[in-house]
Amino acid sequence: MTSEVLLEAGAPSGAAPPAAITTSGLTKRFRGGQVAVDAIDLDVPRGSVYGFLGPNGSGKTTTIRMLLGLITPTEGTFTMPPLTTVGALVEGPAFYPYLSGEANLLRFDAADPSAPPRTAKARAAEALERVGLAAAAGKRYRAYSLGMRQRLAIAAALLRPRRLLVLDEPTNGLDPQGTREVRALVKDVAAEGTTVFVSSHLLAEVEQMCTHAGIMSAGRLVAQGTIASLSGGRAARIRIDTPDLEAAARVLAALELPDVRVGSDVTAELGGHAPERINAELVVAGVAVRGLSVVRTSLEDVFVGLTGEGFDVDG
Numbered sequence: 069m070t071s072e073v074l075l076e077a078g079a080p081s082g083a084a085p086p087a088a089i090t091t092s093g094l095t096k097r098f099r100g101g102q103v104a105v106d107a108i109d110l111d112v113p114r115g116s117v118y119g120f121l122g123p124n125g126s127g128k129t130t131t132i133r134m135l136l137g138l139i140t141p142t143e144g145t146f147t148m149p150p151l152t153t154v155g156a157l158v159e160g161p162a163f164y165p166y167l168s169g170e171a172n173l174l175r176f177d178a179a180d181p182s183a184p185p186r187t188a189k190a191r192a193a194e195a196l197e198r199v200g201l202a203a204a205a206g207k208r209y210r211a212y213s214l215g216m217r218q219r220l221a222i223a224a225a226l227l228r229p230r231r232l233l234v235l236d237e238p239t240n241g242l243d244p245q246g247t248r249e250v251r252a253l254v255k256d257v258a259a260e261g262t263t264v265f266v267s268s269h270l271l272a273e274v275e276q277m278c279t280h281a282g283i284m285s286a287g288r289l290v291a292q293g294t295i296a297s298l299s300g301g302r303a304a305r306i307r308i309d310t311p312d313l314e315a316a317a318r319v320l321a322a323l324e325l326p327d328v329r330v331g332s333d334v335t336a337e338l339g340g341h342a343p344e345r346i347n348a349e350l351v352v353a354g355v356a357v358r359g360l361s362v363v364r365t366s367l368e369d370v371f372v373g374l375t376g377e378g379f380d381v382d383g
């Protein structure tokens with residue numbers, strides 16, 4: 069399926085880059101009068117990894133529920149790819165603890181009337197492969213780590229080809245290893261051409277994982293754009309204090325970090341890499357690392373200024 073289905077009026081016109089999601093004045097007022105989402109205009113470019121960033125209670129989940137047709141907007145319109153081409157992870161799907169990951173996926177697949185039963189096994193195997201669970205396919209769900217459980221949930225969302233993947237706080241409650249697994253998976257999915265719309269209250273997570281961001285504060289979308297444009301065009305840089313300057317520079321260049329500079333230390337643009345991975349590569353290459361730091365963009369200042377709230381900046 070290649071045609072974009074407009075669920076509501078308001079098709080984008082002109083030469084703007086094609087959007088995966090647009091909303092216009094999208095609003096949700098709950099009974100009792102509380103405005104959870106206040107006239108937001110989202111513009112999620114096709115092929116982007118869009119971080120929907122905001123503190124708890126700022127309206128992210130309510131927005132996602134409207135986009136997925138789970139609740140009705142009070143006002144406003146939006147465009148989305150057809151829901152049959154959208155994979156979503158909103159509330160964790162109910163998996164059976166005593167069934168294997170594969171058996172759980174087969175149950176999910178069987179619940180989809182458009183999925184031919186004859187090819188179910190192949191679909192489940194492919195989805196497990198994609199999220200790196202092929203080797204654990206036969207293991208019971210209850211023996212899965214939190215990261216594996218979340219990857220299985222994403223596998224369930226990826227049982228059919230998807231143009232858009234919507235993830236609500238996919239790293240919530242995960243340990244650092246699980247968080248890394250899910251972030252890496254998001255990048256892989258995006259590299260295959262699927263647009264990813266991912267909500268998070270973690271600034272560092274969005275900086276590392278996303279190409280674009282929209283910032284929510286008390287129901288309003290207070291800023292939106294590419295990560296670079298939001299941070300005033302200044303990219304985060306990594307700084308390595310080492311006596312092995314040239315060797316360190318070679319490692320950074322091999323990792324394809326942009327703008328590697330050698331002086332009394334070595335610096336480069338972080339370019340979405342995880343600092344701990346860079347450190348591991350340096351150590352493997354025998355570089356003596358005395359110190360490693362990330363010089364943050366001004367993004368954090370922007371966010372705190374816009375939302376008036378301290379962001380949870382750790383990833």
Ligand SMILES: Nc1ncnc2c1ncn2[C@@H]1O[C@H](COP(=O)(O)OP(=O)(O)OP(=O)(O)O)[C@@H](O)[C@H]1O
Nearest residue numbers: 098099102104122123124125126127128129130131
């Ligand atoms: N069904 C509902 N009825 C009334 N108010 C609601 C309802 N659902 C959400 N809200 C309120 O709307 C506001 C936005 O909530 P929402 O869950 O969308 O925020 P969020 O940014 O996703 O935060 P979190 O990460 O905590 O879920 C909150 O103040 C919440 O209490």
